[in-house]
Amino acid sequence: MKPNLIALIFISFIISACSSDIEQKTRYYLLDSPTSQSAKSTIKPVHSPLIIIRVAELPKYLTHASLVMQLSEHQLHYSHFHMWAEPLSHGLSSVIAKDLNQLNAQFQFSNYIENIENVNARVVVIHIDNFHISHQATALITGFYQVRSLSGDVETIPFDYRTKLEQDGYAHAVEKLRVSAAKLSADINQNLY
Amino acid sequence: MNNNPPSATVKPIKSISTVWFIPIIAIFIGCWMLYYQWSNQGPQIIIEFATAEGIEAGKTKIKSRNVDIGEVSKIELSRNSNSVFVTARIQKSAEHLLVENSQFWVVSPQISHSGVSGLSTLISGVYIEISPGDSHEEQFEYQALDSPPVTPLGTPGLHITLNSNDQFAYAEGDPIIYKGLTVGQFEDIYFNFDERIVYYNAFIKAPYHQLLTTNTKFWDVSGIQVDLNSDGISLKTGSFATVLTNGVTFGVPEGMENGEQIGERSYFDIYDSYQTADDERYRHAANFVILVSDSVRGLKTGAPVEYRGVQIGKVLSTNFAEFNSTTQLIEHDYKIPVLISIQPGRVGLPDNEAGVELMAKQNIHWIKQGLKAVLRTGNLLTGSLFVDLQHYDDAKTEEIVLFNNYPVIPTSSDELSQITAKAERFVDNLNKVPLTSLGENTNKLLLQVTQTATELQTVSQSLDKLINQVSQEQLSVELKQTLQGINNLTKDFSSGSKSYDDLRETLNTLTSTMNELKPLLNQLNNKPNSLIFNSGHTSEPSPKKHSGAN
Numbered sequence: 001m002k003p004n005l006i007a008l009i010f011i012s013f014i015i016s017a018c019s020s021d022i023e024q025k026t027r028y029y030l031l032d033s034p035t036s037q038s039a040k041s042t043i044k045p046v047h048s049p050l051i052i053i054r055v056a057e058l059p060k061y062l063t064h065a066s067l068v069m070q071l072s073e074h075q076l077h078y079s080h081f082h083m084w085a086e087p088l089s090h091g092l093s094s095v096i097a098k099d100l101n102q103l104n105a106q107f108q109f110s111n112y113i114e115n116i117e118n119v120n121a122r123v124v125v126i127h128i129d130n131f132h133i134s135h136q137a138t139a140l141i142t143g144f145y146q147v148r149s150l151s152g153d154v155e156t157i158p159f160d161y162r163t164k165l166e167q168d169g170y171a172h173a174v175e176k177l178r179v180s181a182a183k184l185s186a187d188i189n190q191n192l193y
Numbered sequence: 194m195n196n197n198p199p200s201a202t203v204k205p206i207k208s209i210s211t212v213w214f215i216p217i218i219a220i221f222i223g224c225w226m227l228y229y230q231w232s233n234q235g236p237q238i239i240i241e242f243a244t245a246e247g248i249e250a251g252k253t254k255i256k257s258r259n260v261d262i263g264e265v266s267k268i269e270l271s272r273n274s275n276s277v278f279v280t281a282r283i284q285k286s287a288e289h290l291l292v293e294n295s296q297f298w299v300v301s302p303q304i305s306h307s308g309v310s311g312l313s314t315l316i317s318g319v320y321i322e323i324s325p326g327d328s329h330e331e332q333f334e335y336q337a338l339d340s341p342p343v344t345p346l347g348t349p350g351l352h353i354t355l356n357s358n359d360q361f362a363y364a365e366g367d368p369i370i371y372k373g374l375t376v377g378q379f380e381d382i383y384f385n386f387d388e389r390i391v392y393y394n395a396f397i398k399a400p401y402h403q404l405l406t407t408n409t410k411f412w413d414v415s416g417i418q419v420d421l422n423s424d425g426i427s428l429k430t431g432s433f434a435t436v437l438t439n440g441v442t443f444g445v446p447e448g449m450e451n452g453e454q455i456g457e458r459s460y461f462d463i464y465d466s467y468q469t470a471d472d473e474r475y476r477h478a479a480n481f482v483i484l485v486s487d488s489v490r491g492l493k494t495g496a497p498v499e500y501r502g503v504q505i506g507k508v509l510s511t512n513f514a515e516f517n518s519t520t521q522l523i524e525h526d527y528k529i530p531v532l533i534s535i536q537p538g539r540v541g542l543p544d545n546e547a548g549v550e551l552m553a554k555q556n557i558h559w560i561k562q563g564l565k566a567v568l569r570t571g572n573l574l575t576g577s578l579f580v581d582l583q584h585y586d587d588a589k590t591e592e593i594v595l596f597n598n599y600p601v602i603p604t605s606s607d608e609l610s611q612i613t614a615k616a617e618r619f620v621d622n623l624n625k626v627p628l629t630s631l632g633e634n635t636n637k638l639l640l641q642v643t644q645t646a647t648e649l650q651t652v653s654q655s656l657d658k659l660i661n662q663v664s665q666e667q668l669s670v671e672l673k674q675t676l677q678g679i680n681n682l683t684k685d686f687s688s689g690s691k692s693y694d695d696l697r698e699t700l701n702t703l704t705s706t707m708n709e710l711k712p713l714l715n716q717l718n719n720k721p722n723s724l725i726f727n728s729g730h731t732s733e734p735s736p737k738k739h740s741g742a743n
Contacts, residue, residue: 065711069736080715080733137739164739173736 026081029067029174031091031181032098048108050121051192053097055089055111058128062088067170068132076132082170092128092181099185104192122148124188131177138162139176141184147191159187235263235285240297240321242337245277247301247319254320255281255297262287262323279337281321291333294326296346298338310341340365343380344396350377351402351455355393355411355441357463363393363439370414370442376401393463408445408452410470411461415439426574446471469495477544478506478534479553482599483566483580485529487606492568492578498533500582506535508580528604530596533566533580557600563588565605 061068066078084091093111100109129143144158161183163176242248245268255263263283271278283291301319302311314320321337324346343365344350357363369377377397384391397405416439417428441463445451464470472495485492489511498506509532535556537548556564563585571579585605594601606614685692 069734071734077734078715080711083711133736137737164741165736167738168735170736172738 026083027170028083028085029170030085031088031174031178032086032094033178048106051100051107051109052121052123053093053100053109053111054123054125055093055096056125056127058089059130062128062131067173069173070132070134072135079170088131092126092131095178095181096126096185096188099182100189100192103186103189107192124192126184126188131180133165133173133177134162136162137165139165139173139180141177141180145184145188147188149193155191157187157191159184161187233285235283235288236291236333237266237280237282238263238291238333238335240279240281240335240337241271242277242279242299243339245279247299247314248277248279248321249318252318255283255323256300256320257287257290257323257325262290265321279321290323290325291331292326293328293330293332294346295328295332295335296324296326296338296342297321297335298324298341300341303340343378344398348396349399351397351399351405352380352457353395353397353405353455354458354460355379355395355463356460357391357393363441368440369395369397370440371401371404371444372442374401376404403454405443405455405459406445406452407455408449408474409443409455409461410446410464410473411441411443412464412467412470413439414442426572446474449474472507475536475538475544477538477546477549478536479549479556480509480532480534480599481556481602482596483531483533483602483604484596485531485568485604486526487568489529489531489568489578491570491576492531492580496571496577496579498535498580498582503540505539505582506533508532509534531580532599533602553600556602557593559584560593560600560602561590563590564602566602567605 061076064078065083066080067082067084069077069079071077090111097109097111100107124145124147126145127143128141131141132139134140140160140162142158142160144156147155147157149155161180163179163183165173165176247253248265248268250265250268253265254261255265261284263281265279265281267280269278269280298321299319300311300322301314303309311319322341324342326346363379363382365379365381367379368375369379377395380394380396382391382393443461444467446467462473464473492508492511494508494510496508497504498508511531512529513532535552536544537552538544540552542548542551565583565585565588567581567583568578569581571577582602583605588603588605590603684690686696687693
């Protein structure tokens with residue numbers, strides 16, 4: 001009995017020595033924060049024309065849940081411990097719709113409509129090429145969006161917005177990515193008529 | 194004082210002066226030398242040549258086996274200027290060579306198919322060669338040979354005479370071959386104008402002369418012999434020398450007895466080939482005639498007559514008969530008469546009159562039993578024909594027809610001709626068929642068949658519809674049931690349904706679980722033992738603030 005006890009204590013000691021006190025926890029981020037300013041809903045007049053905000057299929061590297069950081073000209077890094085809490089396409093369309101609702105009182109913007117084929121609404125389709133933290137310490141968003149005018153013409157407008165990081169860390173980077181998305185929303189608002 | 198001189202006393206000489214001994218001795222020596230010369234010199238001979246070309250008096254030697262035995266002393270033209278008389282002195286030691294049948298000839302450079310000879314005379318000059326004879330009678334006048342003898346006198350062997358009435362042109366020195374060896378030569382040629390035969394004297398040297406027997410046959414092996422016959426193509430040559438010149442060979446035909454030994458100057462015929470020589474061993478034959486209705490082109494004299502593949506005779510001649518009547522017209526077609534011989538020696542019967550008689554009786558008996566002759570193609574390349582005797586059970590006859598006193602063997606066409614004839618008859622019959630009316634009738638029949646087929650098709654379509662209706666009703670019930678089942682299933686999983694929502698939720702849960710597992714999987718991927726030995730340090734890069742930011 002006594003030797004067995006000693007052996008058990010020894011093994012426990014060894015295992016505990018191998019363990020580490022420091023733990024790296026996985027963190028999840030929302031682009032469309034419910035507590036941000038744009039999250040507040042705005043009341044639009046009745047019969048405001050509806051414009052649907054749709055984000056087209058994202059590039060493959062943005063379909064992962066991990067936050068993406070560019071390490072050099074051609075090297076990307078997928079964070080192991082910093083994840084998006086929701087699909088990025090949904091998050092982007094949601095924040096842009098909310099921003100536009102804040103900026104534009106003329107139209108009503110939405111990123112999701114049930115049975116959209118039966119609704120008579122204009123659609124703004126956003127094609128995202130890049131949405132990550134660059135090696136130059138900027139949060140960038142690039143691509144182009146298509147706006148159908150009243151005459152039926154389709155206008156294609158490119159965009160490229162980069163916001164400098166003012167602090168270290170992923171959390172700050174997400175904030176700046178949100179700022180870049182807001183710049184895009186302002187751009188879209190400029191071209192809606 | 195006395196003034197008269199004293200008188201001499203004359204005394205007569207009593208003996209001869211010794212000084213005379215010198216000329217006497219000289220004379221004696223001279224006489225002795227003359228006698229010696231006279232007693233030791235050989236006889237003088239006179240040789241008549243056609244020309245004295247190369248011969249010089251006092252220089253040209255007479256030799257025997259390259260040993261000097263004499264010298265030419267004088268050369269004179271004959272009285273009629275047709276020849277030259279060469280006088281020569283022969284050494285005494287060689288006197289015994291001067292006999293009746295000794296031969297003399299001039300040795301000069303010669304080039305022939307057998308080789309080059311006498312080259313030494315280019316330097317030393319020509320000389321006269323002697324071939325001593327075997328006679329015992331002395332002779333001192335000779336007629337020189339125009340060329341060296343083919344066979345030196347005294348050479349052991351046998352002289353024979355060969356006959357040829359064919360277009361051979363053998364020359365002196367042409368070889369006689371035996372199994373590739375040159376065993377003899379042609380010596381000289383004689384043409385008999387009366388008999389129109391060329392006789393060749395030939396010599397077979399020992400010991401090969403022992404090969405010659407009464408059954409020996411000679412045949413020509415000059416050049417390259419190409420033989421195209423019913424057996425095919427054969428190419429034969431003798432020796433290399435005979436390829437360039439002419440030559441003969443000899444032997445006892447296969448299967449024949451050797452025969453008895455022969456003597457000098459035996460006669461032999463030269464045949465044109467071994468086959469011809471072999472055929473000659475059968476001296477007796479029974480002759481028959483075949484009357485051919487087909488073409489005899491390709492049937493040559495000497496073509497084989499076969500019985501079940503075995504040669505039993507040969508064709509002696511084709512179309513040999515003459516018209517008996519010059520005034521009467523031939524009623525039907527003219528059948529070509531072909532004379533054939535059937536040799537009893539070829540089938541094991543005795544090669545004599547008794548064998549011939551037996552052979553004739555046998556064949557006549559078989560003719561009555563249905564024996565017929567057919568001309569067959571022996572060689573497709575050359576088109577040569579041969580006569581084939583076959584039994585036909587349906588061709589018995591009692592009567593034996595004679596043609597020019599020869600029994601006639603009935604003929605039959607060969608299979609190829611029969612097939613050709615049948616084909617021709619078939620084509621004629623085909624031409625007689627009324628194809629036009631047949632065609633019209635066939636058209637009418639086809640129209641009726643088409644109408645019937647159309648009606649049948651209509652009937653079958655009606656039947657199909659009836660059958661389909663029945664089966665469709667059954668099928669539709671089952672289909673309906675199946676579709677209802679599928680419908681119910683899709684309803685359960687359609688959008689908005691509980692199953693759909695559950696499925697979607699499950700997928701979402703799986704997705705989020707995978708997302709949560711991703712870091713762990715990445716960590717394990719980088720450091721598999723990190724589950725146990727986790728240092729706590731992460732090497733993940735982190736965003737840094739911009740250098741221009743405050």
